[in-house]
Amino acid sequence: MQENRARDHRTVRNLTLPIWVIGLIPIILLAALVVAFLVYDPTSPFRASFPPVEELTVERIAVVPDGLQVHVVNGGPSPVTIAQVLVDEAYWQFTAQPSLTIPRLGRATLHIPYPWVQGEPLEIALITETGLTFNATLKVATLSPTPDARFVGTFALLGVYAGVIPVYLGLLWYPALRRASQHWMHFLLSLTAGLLLFRGVDALQEASELAGQISGAFQGIGLIVIGVVASFLGLTAVGQWTSSSRGAHGEAFGRLLLAYFIALGIGLHNLGEGLAIGAAYSLGELALGSFLVLGFTIHNTTEGLAIVAPVSRDRISIGHLLAMGALAGGPTILGTWFGGFVYSPLLAVLFLAIGAGAIFQVVYEVIKLIARATQKPLTDPASFAGLMAGLLIMYLTGLLVVV
Numbered sequence: 001m002q003e004n005r006a007r008d009h010r011t012v013r014n015l016t017l018p019i020w021v022i023g024l025i026p027i028i029l030l031a032a033l034v035v036a037f038l039v040y041d042p043t044s045p046f047r048a049s050f051p052p053v054e055e056l057t058v059e060r061i062a063v064v065p066d067g068l069q070v071h072v073v074n075g076g077p078s079p080v081t082i083a084q085v086l087v088d089e090a091y092w093q094f095t096a097q098p099s100l101t102i103p104r105l106g107r108a109t110l111h112i113p114y115p116w117v118q119g120e121p122l123e124i125a126l127i128t129e130t131g132l133t134f135n136a137t138l139k140v141a142t143l144s145p146t147p148d149a150r151f152v153g154t155f156a157l158l159g160v161y162a163g164v165i166p167v168y169l170g171l172l173w174y175p176a177l178r179r180a181s182q183h184w185m186h187f188l189l190s191l192t193a194g195l196l197l198f199r200g201v202d203a204l205q206e207a208s209e210l211a212g213q214i215s216g217a218f219q220g221i222g223l224i225v226i227g228v229v230a231s232f233l234g235l236t237a238v239g240q241w242t243s244s245s246r247g248a249h250g251e252a253f254g255r256l257l258l259a260y261f262i263a264l265g266i267g268l269h270n271l272g273e274g275l276a277i278g279a280a281y282s283l284g285e286l287a288l289g290s291f292l293v294l295g296f297t298i299h300n301t302t303e304g305l306a307i308v309a310p311v312s313r314d315r316i317s318i319g320h321l322l323a324m325g326a327l328a329g330g331p332t333i334l335g336t337w338f339g340g341f342v343y344s345p346l347l348a349v350l351f352l353a354i355g356a357g358a359i360f361q362v363v364y365e366v367i368k369l370i371a372r373a374t375q376k377p378l379t380d381p382a383s384f385a386g387l388m389a390g391l392l393i394m395y396l397t398g399l400l401v402v403v
Contacts, residue, residue: 058071058072061122079104086127092112092114118143145281156336207220256314261365278343
């Protein structure tokens with residue numbers, strides 16, 4: 001009997017499939033189920049009785065010398081065919097690239113030869129072949145900027161004003177910070193945490209507002225979650241990868257790395273600010289664009305202080321200061337170019353979410369640095385005062401940013 005049991009056990013073991021085959025079985029069955037659903041289509045009686053659900057989202061309206069260019073995306077479950085276009089309640093001829101029929105998650109650019117008038121608003125309506133209407137408004141009709149030397153230089157200058165110069169002005173606090181006492185050091189690190197925390201929450205708010213402007217099929221909130229988690233964990237992985245270098249070079253090197261991380265997180269956030277500036281000018285909202293530049297210029301001066309606070313007790317070279325300033329302020333220029341020439345709410349949401357995640361990770365690193373310096377991170381009087389001061393500074397300077 002024991003021999004029979006041993007023989008049966010060997011037989012079962014020999015018949016056991018490899019683990020990768022077992023893992024593929026549910027996937028194969030799922031694929032077969034999907035194919036069967038598509039082939040036999042049990043929903044066909046409903047489609048015969050009800051019209052398809054259509055959804056079109058206008059991402060951007062560009063004003064060109066010979067008319068208007070309307071960039072649309074189909075976020076619905078079915079293809080959409082655009083049959084007619086109205087501009088200010090009048091029918092106009094139009095062409096579409098690549099096609100009048102836009103597949104699910106597809107995009108098209110409509111060209112409307114409309115004789116627009118400088119400074120006047122426009123109402124555009126897109127009518128599909130099923131009779132549904134999708135409306136969009138252009139607040140100010142003005143020629144959209146093209147990527148020539150004049151506009152590239154102008155947008156770059158706006159980015160320098162709003163992002164680069166303020167960061168370098170904030171870095172000028174470094175000599176004064178080096179003379180600060182240990183007590184003030186705790187205050188400044190907590191101030192940095194407050195500044196960055198406000199920045200991160202602000203980026204999340206902006207991303208959430210923009211998420212409402214993109215097609216529901218692209219799941220704006222989900223895109224925010226992906227961007228925040230990816231950047232947070234990505235920077236955390238980089239920090240762990242460089243932990244061996246910190247041990248070999250000492251705590252001063254670790255604080256320098258933290259300063260660079262802060263500059264990187266701020267730079268990713270400033271990319272989103274540049275997007276807002278470029279988009280405002282590209283849509284002809286000159287007053288809004290000017291307020292954004294002036295507001296961000298004052299608002300962003302505190303970023304230089306946040307960068308150098310962790311290294312305020314160390315002697316660092318001018319080269320490091322220049323590199324950190326470029327890392328934090330330079331992306332503002334890229335943002336103005338992107339916002340002015342090829343603005344997309346979808347990518348804007350992703351960039352803002354990545355910036356928020358990076359800033360939250362940096363806040364976590366700053367809190368760990370404070371914890372190594374004091375047994376009561378953010379709860380002792382100096383640290384609490386610094387945190388609240390950082391939040392209050394960002395709030396007050398934020399009042400100058402009109403959106």
